[in-house]
Amino acid sequence: MAVASGEQGVTSGSATEAAKPVVIEAIGVEKKFGANKVLRGVSLAAREGEVVSIVGASGSGKSTLLRCFPLLEIPDAGDVAIAGEVLALVERGGRRLPRDIGQVQRVRSELGFVFQSFNLWPHRTVLGNVVEAPVHVQKRPRAECVAEAEALLEKVGLADKRDAWPAQLSGGQQQRAAIARALAMRPKALLFDEPTSALDPELVGEVLRVIRGLAEEGRTMLIVTHEMSFAAEVSTRAVFLDAGIVGEEGPPEQIFRHPQTDRCRAFVSRHLARG
Amino acid sequence: MMAELAFLFGVTRKLLGGLPLTIELVTLSVATGALLAVAMALARSASRIAAVLVSFYVFVFRGSPLLLQMFFIYYGLGQFAAVRDSFAWPALRDPTFCAILSLALNTAAYTSEILRGGLASVPSGAIEAGRAVGMSRVMLLRRVVLPLAIRQALPAYSNELIAMVKSTSLASIVTLMEVSGIAYALVSETYRAIEVLSCAGAIYLVLIVLLTRGVWLVETWLSPAGSRA
Amino acid sequence: MGNALRLVGFGPTGWGGTLLEGAAMTLALSVCAYLLGLAIGALCAWGRLSGGRAVRAMIDVYTTVLRGVPDLLVIYLFYFGGGQMIGAIAHLFGATGFFGLNGFMVGTIAIGLVTGAYQTEVLRGGYLAIPRGEIEAARAIGMGRLLMLRRIIAPRALRFALPGMGNVWQQVLKESALVSVTGLAELMRQVNVASGSTQLPFDFTIAGFALYLALTTVSGGVFMGVERRVAHGERMARKQRA
Ligand SMILES: Nc1ncnc2c1ncn2[C@@H]1O[C@H](COP(=O)(O)OP(=O)(O)O)[C@@H](O)[C@H]1O
Numbered sequence: 001m002a003v004a005s006g007e008q009g010v011t012s013g014s015a016t017e018a019a020k021p022v023v024i025e026a027i028g029v030e031k032k033f034g035a036n037k038v039l040r041g042v043s044l045a046a047r048e049g050e051v052v053s054i055v056g057a058s059g060s061g062k063s064t065l066l067r068c069f070p071l072l073e074i075p076d077a078g079d080v081a082i083a084g085e086v087l088a089l090v091e092r093g094g095r096r097l098p099r100d101i102g103q104v105q106r107v108r109s110e111l112g113f114v115f116q117s118f119n120l121w122p123h124r125t126v127l128g129n130v131v132e133a134p135v136h137v138q139k140r141p142r143a144e145c146v147a148e149a150e151a152l153l154e155k156v157g158l159a160d161k162r163d164a165w166p167a168q169l170s171g172g173q174q175q176r177a178a179i180a181r182a183l184a185m186r187p188k189a190l191l192f193d194e195p196t197s198a199l200d201p202e203l204v205g206e207v208l209r210v211i212r213g214l215a216e217e218g219r220t221m222l223i224v225t226h227e228m229s230f231a232a233e234v235s236t237r238a239v240f241l242d243a244g245i246v247g248e249e250g251p252p253e254q255i256f257r258h259p260q261t262d263r264c265r266a267f268v269s270r271h272l273a274r275g
Numbered sequence: 276m277m278a279e280l281a282f283l284f285g286v287t288r289k290l291l292g293g294l295p296l297t298i299e300l301v302t303l304s305v306a307t308g309a310l311l312a313v314a315m316a317l318a319r320s321a322s323r324i325a326a327v328l329v330s331f332y333v334f335v336f337r338g339s340p341l342l343l344q345m346f347f348i349y350y351g352l353g354q355f356a357a358v359r360d361s362f363a364w365p366a367l368r369d370p371t372f373c374a375i376l377s378l379a380l381n382t383a384a385y386t387s388e389i390l391r392g393g394l395a396s397v398p399s400g401a402i403e404a405g406r407a408v409g410m411s412r413v414m415l416l417r418r419v420v421l422p423l424a425i426r427q428a429l430p431a432y433s434n435e436l437i438a439m440v441k442s443t444s445l446a447s448i449v450t451l452m453e454v455s456g457i458a459y460a461l462v463s464e465t466y467r468a469i470e471v472l473s474c475a476g477a478i479y480l481v482l483i484v485l486l487t488r489g490v491w492l493v494e495t496w497l498s499p500a501g502s503r504a
Numbered sequence: 505m506g507n508a509l510r511l512v513g514f515g516p517t518g519w520g521g522t523l524l525e526g527a528a529m530t531l532a533l534s535v536c537a538y539l540l541g542l543a544i545g546a547l548c549a550w551g552r553l554s555g556g557r558a559v560r561a562m563i564d565v566y567t568t569v570l571r572g573v574p575d576l577l578v579i580y581l582f583y584f585g586g587g588q589m590i591g592a593i594a595h596l597f598g599a600t601g602f603f604g605l606n607g608f609m610v611g612t613i614a615i616g617l618v619t620g621a622y623q624t625e626v627l628r629g630g631y632l633a634i635p636r637g638e639i640e641a642a643r644a645i646g647m648g649r650l651l652m653l654r655r656i657i658a659p660r661a662l663r664f665a666l667p668g669m670g671n672v673w674q675q676v677l678k679e680s681a682l683v684s685v686t687g688l689a690e691l692m693r694q695v696n697v698a699s700g701s702t703q704l705p706f707d708f709t710i711a712g713f714a715l716y717l718a719l720t721t722v723s724g725g726v727f728m729g730v731e732r733r734v735a736h737g738e739r740m741a742r743k744q745r746a
């Protein structure tokens with residue numbers, strides 16, 4: 001049943017996408033912190049090349065949902081699957097834990113996660129941050145990783161910052177470096193958690209430009225954002241998360257211009273008025 | 276078993292006989308050291324030469340072992356006839372005086388650094404705000420600077436107090452019969468080092484736990500509600 | 505005065521060489537005790553952060569007791585009590601007589617144990633100071649526990665712990681003077697001996713001050729150099745902004 005609702009979500013997207021395989025999927029995910037039920041059965045899937053934007057009020061569970069995909073949070077119920085592979089969870093001592101931490105680590109290395117607060121490692125240079133995981137987690141030859149990292153830095157416009165330290169960069173530059181770091185893993189999907197919320201307004205544009213470029217390349221992405229007009233423009237589908245459930249889902253024209261539900265309409269009008 | 280307990284009890288009772296002296300060493304040296312530290316802080320801001328001298332003093336006393344400092348005062352100074360003939364000699368020949376003096380000089384060096392850190396931590400905005408409402412220098416110091424500086428310096432000073440309690444044990448090396456001195460004598464007398472030293476250790480531990488508790492009370496009392504981390 | 509200089513100096517009748525040997529012994533003892541304390545501290549910090557309730561309670565007892573008891577008593581404990589313990593074991597095997605640990609071992613164990621308690625707190629603090637997001641990023645990218653420890657956690661914790669570790673080192677250097685009570689020929693002991701046989705305690709304590717200050721200052725500089733290297737990225741950035 002949970003799977004069915006996921007399929008339903010996908011079919012409401014554009015018909016041409018329907019043939020592509022599902023890359024990343026949440027199936028009936030529930031999560032509570034203490035008595036606080038943050039996610040109450042969320043199903044969501046992105047097919048290859050889809051850009052799904054997730055919007056919703058602050059505290060509606062967007063970050064928690066996103067963090068469930070690489071199991072940075074472990075769902076209390078429901079599952080996540082990456083490229084059709086369900087991340088196995090087992091009940092142990094009243095807690096739910098990954099059955100195979102090796103599987104989790106491998107799958108994590110196949111996803112790129114971009115944090116609101118960048119989280120670059122300050123003890124490594126920009127290049128060091130980008131090649132860290134390809135060299136040490138994926139164990140690819142260093143020379144190959146460095147060459148690829150340089151190409152990625154070029155792409156996010158940081159070629160000249162290769163040997164700079166994170167603390168020497170502006171917020172926008174740090175976030176672009178963090179995107180390069182995520183891309184270096186050759187991820188199957190990219191997850192963005194409010195990538196521009198920690199930035200000064202004049203730095204937002206440079207990061208959005210990079211993300212837009214990635215969307216145009218046809219990368220599979222989930223983007224949590226408050227930048228409504230940007231989301232409307234780049235996403236192939238949008239999800240309105242409302243107090244831990246999917247309140248409305250559909251093509252961006254629907255969610256951002258003609259919402260069907262009252263709560264989504266209220267949310268969007270509030271945010272578009274502000275933006 | 277009973278004999279064992281009786282032994283431990285007897286040892287503890289004898290060790291407690293040294294407690295008044297230990298406490299005397301702590302209180303006198305801490306009080307003297309604190310006065311010296313305040314004097315040094317004032318001197319530091321008074322003249323450039325005084326500041327250099329104070330820095331040198333702090334450098335020497337923080338950079339060398341307390342035992343050497345104690346040795347210097349108790350034995351080293353007596354090398355000169357001039358010292359031996361002076362009015363200070365009766366005091367400098369007295370191990371209790373020498374122990375207190377060296378402990379005080381030592382803690383003064385550490386305390387003056389702690390004080391300096393506390394004063395440096397006072398945000399300049401707080402001082403500016405005091406000036407803006409027309410506080411005098413003295414009032415500014417008393418109402419703004421000192422409360423903030425002391426609150427900031429208290430945790431470090433608490434550690435210094437604990438270190439001082441432990442340092443008094445060095446007085447036993449210049450023959451004082453405080454808790455450690457008695458412990459040493461009992462070890463040579465009974466050859467039961469582990470039992471005797473455990474009892475002595477326990478006495479220090481209790482002393483330090485009480486001290487920590489006391490400082491904690493002062494700290495809560497000084498902290499404005501809601502400002503505790 | 506000329507006579508005193510000759511005695512403190514390096515000539516045939518001088519004590520300079522003896523004092524330097526004492527300083528070398530102080531350094532050797534301090535390094536051994538420090539390394540032992542570092543190993544204990546790392547182990548206990550790890551246990552304190554990720555152990556079960558019983559392990560954490562035991563470590564708390566250890567750090568509380570060893571930070572609340574004078575170092576001199578701990579040294580006596582191993583100096584006199586060490587013999588008591590080894591003697592008891594030796595008697596089981598039919599040996600008789602007095603047994604003791606040598607001063608170097610006593611000093612290493614006693615000071616190592618005491619400073620291990622301080623290192624535990626320093627290293628734990630270093631770990632806790634790492635911004636959580638940096639660890640999160642390492643997890644998200646698929647790092648395993650060991651890899652994360654080696655590549656992210658250890659270097660970052662070290663950066664935050666280094667000032668505290670430097671303080672512990674200074675403490676070790678100074679506390680090592682207490683080991684002179686065991687008769688170990690370290691610097692404090694040599695100052696004591698030289699003072700006694702020459703009747704020049706003033707001159708030799710001054711020489712002692714000079715050598716200890718040299719040790720603490722030079723090694724303090726080394727620690728600061730390491731600190732600067734480890735904090736490289738942040739320091740560069742500060743300089744650039746300034
Ligand atoms: N680790 C946590 N522990 C306790 N509560 C949490 C934790 N993470 C998130 N929450 C709570 O979950 C709710 C949803 O948080 P979040 O997913 O961050 O919302 P959003 O990203 O939509 O703003 C909030 O009420 C937040 O306080």
Ligand SMILES: [Mg+2]
Nearest residue numbers: 062063064194
């Ligand atoms: Mg969020």
